[in-house]
Amino acid sequence: MALFQISEPGLSAVPHEHRLAVGIDLGTTNSLVASVISGDTEVIRDEENSAILPSVVHYAADGTVTVGRVALRDAARDAKNTISSAKRLIGRTMKDLDDVGHLPYDLVDDSSMVRISTAAGIKSPVEVSAEILRTLRERAEARLGGDLTGAVITVPAYFDDAQRQATKDAARLANISVLRLLNEPTAAALAYGLDNEAEGVYIVYDLGGGTFDVSLLKLTKGVFEVLATGGDSALGGDDFDRRVVDKVMALIREGLGERELTAAEKRRLLALSRSAKESLTTEAETAFDMTFDDDTILHVTLTREEFDSMTADLLKKTIGTVTSVLADAKIQPADIKGVVLVGGATRMPSVRNAVREFFNVEPLANIDPDKVVAIGAAMQANKLAGNTSEGEDWLLLDVTPLSLGLETMGGLVEKVIPRNSAIPTALAQDFTTFKDGQTAMAIHVVQGERELVDACRSLARFELRGIPPMAAGAARIRVTFQIDADGLLSVSARELKTGVEASVQVKPSYGLSDEDIVRMLQDGNGKAEEDMHARELREQQVEARRILQSTVSALEVDGDLLNEEERREVDTLCVTLVKLAEGTDIEALKAGIEALTKGTEVFAERRMDRSIREALSGMNVDDALFDTEVDNSEKK
Ligand code: ADP
Numbered sequence: 001m002a003l004f005q006i007s008e009p010g011l012s013a014v015p016h017e018h019r020l021a022v023g024i025d026l027g028t029t030n031s032l033v034a035s036v037i038s039g040d041t042e043v044i045r046d047e048e049n050s051a052i053l054p055s056v057v058h059y060a061a062d063g064t065v066t067v068g069r070v071a072l073r074d075a076a077r078d079a080k081n082t083i084s085s086a087k088r089l090i091g092r093t094m095k096d097l098d099d100v101g102h103l104p105y106d107l108v109d110d111s112s113m114v115r116i117s118t119a120a121g122i123k124s125p126v127e128v129s130a131e132i133l134r135t136l137r138e139r140a141e142a143r144l145g146g147d148l149t150g151a152v153i154t155v156p157a158y159f160d161d162a163q164r165q166a167t168k169d170a171a172r173l174a175n176i177s178v179l180r181l182l183n184e185p186t187a188a189a190l191a192y193g194l195d196n197e198a199e200g201v202y203i204v205y206d207l208g209g210g211t212f213d214v215s216l217l218k219l220t221k222g223v224f225e226v227l228a229t230g231g232d233s234a235l236g237g238d239d240f241d242r243r244v245v246d247k248v249m250a251l252i253r254e255g256l257g258e259r260e261l262t263a264a265e266k267r268r269l270l271a272l273s274r275s276a277k278e279s280l281t282t283e284a285e286t287a288f289d290m291t292f293d294d295d296t297i298l299h300v301t302l303t304r305e306e307f308d309s310m311t312a313d314l315l316k317k318t319i320g321t322v323t324s325v326l327a328d329a330k331i332q333p334a335d336i337k338g339v340v341l342v343g344g345a346t347r348m349p350s351v352r353n354a355v356r357e358f359f360n361v362e363p364l365a366n367i368d369p370d371k372v373v374a375i376g377a378a379m380q381a382n383k384l385a386g387n388t389s390e391g392e393d394w395l396l397l398d399v400t401p402l403s404l405g406l407e408t409m410g411g412l413v414e415k416v417i418p419r420n421s422a423i424p425t426a427l428a429q430d431f432t433t434f435k436d437g438q439t440a441m442a443i444h445v446v447q448g449e450r451e452l453v454d455a456c457r458s459l460a461r462f463e464l465r466g467i468p469p470m471a472a473g474a475a476r477i478r479v480t481f482q483i484d485a486d487g488l489l490s491v492s493a494r495e496l497k498t499g500v501e502a503s504v505q506v507k508p509s510y511g512l513s514d515e516d517i518v519r520m521l522q523d524g525n526g527k528a529e530e531d532m533h534a535r536e537l538r539e540q541q542v543e544a545r546r547i548l549q550s551t552v553s554a555l556e557v558d559g560d561l562l563n564e565e566e567r568r569e570v571d572t573l574c575v576t577l578v579k580l581a582e583g584t585d586i587e588a589l590k591a592g593i594e595a596l597t598k599g600t601e602v603f604a605e606r607r608m609d610r611s612i613r614e615a616l617s618g619m620n621v622d623d624a625l626f627d628t629e630v631d632n633s634e635k636k
């Protein structure tokens with residue numbers, strides 16, 4: 001989750017020099033480039049007057065590379081060497097991918113990232129994306145009449161570090177300097193927020209070709225705050241296409257019997273299904289002819305009504321995601337002031353109807369949903385390049401996808417920054433030592449929703465040393481979590497009396513896939529009760545160990561205050577408690593703690609008397625007080 005202090009000091013250009021900056025929507029299905037030209041944001045078109053560049057690259061055996069519509073034409077006759085949806089593969093290893101069965105080309109497993117085997121050699125998704133970016137750069141430079149200063153490139157909100165890094169690498173390969181990566185829904189919000197000066201809580205519903213993203217945004221004059229994000233990395237317009245394919249396959253089975261389609265036939269059928277779907281956006285009925293390799297033809301007709309009922313479950317799924325994002329942010333559908341539609345698939349009337357019905361408002365779509373992300377990115381690029389005047393700054397906040405916290409005694413997690421907190425943010429919490437005379441503290445930073453450390457993800461460990469020796473619980477260690485605008489977390493620990501300090505920088509959420517995040521969230525919800533029991537048990541175990549520890553150290557110093565029989569009683573209580581602490585019976589453990597506390601009351605009183613006497617005789621005042629504190633904690 002990167003992002004978003006938009007005005008950047010030091011970048012401001014020589015007066016009147018206009019820097020050529022663009023926004024690029026590098027989509028799974030389609031990519032676009034836009035720029036602010038003479039104050040207006042314009043999506044830049046190619047020679048054929050098309051704004052949309054299909055994210056498709058064809059590799060011929062002779063090394064010729066074609067991109068976009070031209071490559072799409074190759075798809076039907078040379079499916080194996082025509083790469084689409086590279087974005088689904090970028091920054092991913094084979095084991096990250098669970099649904100690659102429908103891809104018509106050959107994937108090569110690689111420990112760092114999957115690669116694609118083509119007639120022109122093995123290509124990585126980074127190279128494929130670089131071809132798309134290079135095409136867009138050339139298109140922009142032709143229109144703008146000069147070399148680009150840089151670009152803002154958009155990525156899905158849930159892209160992890162590997163995917164973001166791979167996207168940056170692709171830009172570097174395409175000779176583009178990246179001003180910043182920007183989350184797609186956030187770019188859309190920029191486009192709407194600035195154009196419309198809208199205020200209130202809005203939701204961005206982005207249904208593209210391959211991904212579904214939901215973001216909850218709070219817009220106030222000049223400030224965008226992302227309250228929450230969610231989504232489904234495997235749901236998009238492609239799934240609607242596949243429903244049409246399924247229908248046709250059923251027809252084929254009826255008429256021609258069971259038969260496998262060739263790769264070219266599959267590709268042709270997919271393209272026909274997609275355009276049938278798209279025509280149903282404006283027409284009530286559509287028809288097409290599917291031609292097979294043996295020149296037989298299947299005539300297919302489809303009504304919008306049929307199509308809508310074939311795909312109703314997909315819409316329901318998106319609404320389910322919306323519901324959980326709202327629940328996370330504790331916002332009612334009625335509190336939503338507006339819904340921003342993003343992504344080509346939101347052109348479908350059924351999407352608009354579902355959204356309208358759920359929220360009871362007319363969704364916002366006055367900026368073309370295909371272009372809104374590129375437009376927002378272009379506006380930010382223009383800012384970052386220093387082309388805007390002062391006073392036009394705006395700030396955009398993002399959120400942390402998972403809670404961040406610390407490991408405390410017994411392997412428990414103390415959350416310091418709850419999930420979906422707006423960033424940048426800084427939160428501090430005070431901790432204390434566990435043992436008498438403890439001079440160092442191990443700080444373990446974790447991320448996740450569960451109560452137990454083992455179920456969360458470890459982000460970093462560091463040690464605070466040089467704590468002055470004090471009684472357990474007397475030291476005050478303030479741990480501060482700070483997340484900057486780029487999503488970078490730093491954690492520092494400071495002992496308040498002496499000021500000794502230690503810190504570490506970690507990247508939150510990085511290295512976690514969408515699936516990891518979703519799984520960790522689901523785990524957190526379903527396991528709450530189980531966790532609570534485990535938490536209470538661990539708390540009692542920690543308490544038992546604490547009281548045992550202080551009893552043992554008190555016996556070492558002042559054991560002579562007890563007679564033999566008294567000593568035996570205390571020893572027995574200790575042994576019993578050690579055993580109980582190894583078990584799982586919380587009630588018995590509590591009783592054991594209680595018994596040892598009561599059983600050492602007399603001992604504690606005698607120790608207190610002795611310390612007071614020592615203090616009064618002027619000896620070793622510090623030690624006397626020190627011991628007194630130990631006694632007090634024992635009685636608690
Ligand atoms: P991405 O962000 O994944 O690149 P886009 O926002 O460009 O995707 O959306 C692509 C999807 O939008 C495709 O599934 C495409 O079929 C769909 N789409 C585009 N135009 C229409 C339309 N008129 N009706 C229905 N779907 C459309």
Ligand code: MG
Pocket residue numbers: 025027028184208209343373
């Ligand atoms: Mg998109």
